[in-house]
Amino acid sequence: MISRAFYERNRKKLTEQLPQGSTVVVFSNDQMPRNGEHYFPYRQNSDLLYLCGIQQHDSILILSPSHPNPALRELLCVLQPSEFEAIWNGSLLSADRAREISGVSQIRWTEDFEKLIHDVVYYSDVIYTNLSENSKLDPDLHTMDIRKTRWMQQHFPLHRYGRLAPLMEDLRTIKSSEEILAIRKAGEVTGDAFLKVLQMVRPGVREFDVEAEITSCFLRNGVRHHAFEPVIATGANACVLHYSSRNDLCQDGDMLLIDFGAEWLHYASDCTRTIPVSGRFTARQRALYEATLRMFRKAMFLLREGSTIAQVNVQLGQFWEKEHVDLGLYSLNDLRRQSPEAPLYKKYFMHNIAHFIGLDVHDLGHRTEPLKAGMVVSCEPGIYIPEEGIGIRLETTVLITPAESIDLMPQIPIEAEELEQLMSAK
Numbered sequence: 001m002i003s004r005a006f007y008e009r010n011r012k013k014l015t016e017q018l019p020q021g022s023t024v025v026v027f028s029n030d031q032m033p034r035n036g037e038h039y040f041p042y043r044q045n046s047d048l049l050y051l052c053g054i055q056q057h058d059s060i061l062i063l064s065p066s067h068p069n070p071a072l073r074e075l076l077c078v079l080q081p082s083e084f085e086a087i088w089n090g091s092l093l094s095a096d097r098a099r100e101i102s103g104v105s106q107i108r109w110t111e112d113f114e115k116l117i118h119d120v121v122y123y124s125d126v127i128y129t130n131l132s133e134n135s136k137l138d139p140d141l142h143t144m145d146i147r148k149t150r151w152m153q154q155h156f157p158l159h160r161y162g163r164l165a166p167l168m169e170d171l172r173t174i175k176s177s178e179e180i181l182a183i184r185k186a187g188e189v190t191g192d193a194f195l196k197v198l199q200m201v202r203p204g205v206r207e208f209d210v211e212a213e214i215t216s217c218f219l220r221n222g223v224r225h226h227a228f229e230p231v232i233a234t235g236a237n238a239c240v241l242h243y244s245s246r247n248d249l250c251q252d253g254d255m256l257l258i259d260f261g262a263e264w265l266h267y268a269s270d271c272t273r274t275i276p277v278s279g280r281f282t283a284r285q286r287a288l289y290e291a292t293l294r295m296f297r298k299a300m301f302l303l304r305e306g307s308t309i310a311q312v313n314v315q316l317g318q319f320w321e322k323e324h325v326d327l328g329l330y331s332l333n334d335l336r337r338q339s340p341e342a343p344l345y346k347k348y349f350m351h352n353i354a355h356f357i358g359l360d361v362h363d364l365g366h367r368t369e370p371l372k373a374g375m376v377v378s379c380e381p382g383i384y385i386p387e388e389g390i391g392i393r394l395e396t397t398v399l400i401t402p403a404e405s406i407d408l409m410p411q412i413p414i415e416a417e418e419l420e421q422l423m424s425a426k
């Protein structure tokens with residue numbers, strides 16, 4: 001379990017950055033309707049988790065550090081427990097329990113939020129809210145953060161409003177020791193599942209059989225969720241970067257790409273391995289695999305304090321060019337004629353070498369800013385050749401330090417020979 005001291009420290013770090021007369025309001029994720037009377041499995045908003053650890057829906061954290069009334073400087077609203085809820089869904093958090101988890105002493109009921117916030121913002125000039133900002137996600141949904149922010153804008157039209165997202169990004173990108181432990185633990189379970197997969201993959205299994213093996217290993221380890229929907233892709237399916245149907249038959253002579261990760265205490269791990277379905281690489285597969293592994297090692301070296309993910313993308317692209325020529329994908333002549341805006345390597349390696357990892361598997365962070373010690377990123381070179389029916393990616397979760405980057409899942413086999421040995425030992 002993540003300690004209360006972690007949440008208290010995070011709130012302190014956040015409020016220290018705020019100008020005098022600020023109020024921060026952090027909203028939960030909504031429960032998302034699935035069908036009938038049912039909801040999708042609930043996932044709490046990552047900012048709320050980071051600042052108070054409350055997993056329950058309809059919770060709201062309010063921070064107003066310079067409020068003249070000390071009792072209104074730090075408040076947490078949770079749903080009021082009811083007998084009905086207790087009978088049907090289990091008890092909601094009691095005020096004591098919410099206090100114990102979060103370290104926030106003033107617990108109030110969510111239904112009183114609108115009344116309460118009047119008293120709080122009366123002494124504020126700026127209100128920061130946590131709209132879930134992500135450049136790649138723009139759902140047409142009026143989620144709680146947007147609904148409540150609009151409500152406040154209507155009721156307090158003369159206040160200024162600020163974005164919490166950049167402040168949260170600065171905090172969340174640098175991981176504390178508790179967070180790194182959680183990511184390591186997620187990586188351990190991920191590694192266990194991979195060893196099980198090596199034991200069961202053979203020609204004739206379906207992609208969903210592999211998924212079943214992973215999910216069952218996760219559950220037996222107390223992991224309730226994949227950190228993201230896994231990619232389990234045999235043959236040419238591996239060239240579809242976000243392939244998700246997982247129905248196909250794994251055939252003799254094909255490679256199988258598995259991109260997956262356990263989530264532990266809401267922290268993600270992210271791992272990809274690519275293995276021969278038969279248990280033995282063909283000569284061509286082995287050549288492609290070894291080239292990808294060389295790129296993996298180069299990228300592990302290049303992803304370090306001070307470099308940016310954008311720079312490493314370009315540096316690695318240049319290394320890939322040589323490998324691609326050696327693999328016969330294009331010639332040196334083609335390279336000389338390539339246009340700088342559309343380098344040839346991008347045809348076979350079209351994604352970024354890394355993304356930030358944390359409470360979200362694609363966590364907050366900027367690819368063009370220098371990496372700092374304490375950041376956690378993926379390292380994931382790949383090669384995708386649809387015309388040969390093959391896609392290979394190798395990925396791990398990496399901690400940036402002032403010295404060498406540290407693989408947070410070092411125990412997961414990656415050498416071609418070791419994979420062959422483990423697969424033949426079934």
Ligand SMILES: [Mn+2]
Nearest residue numbers: 270378380395
């Ligand atoms: Mn990844």
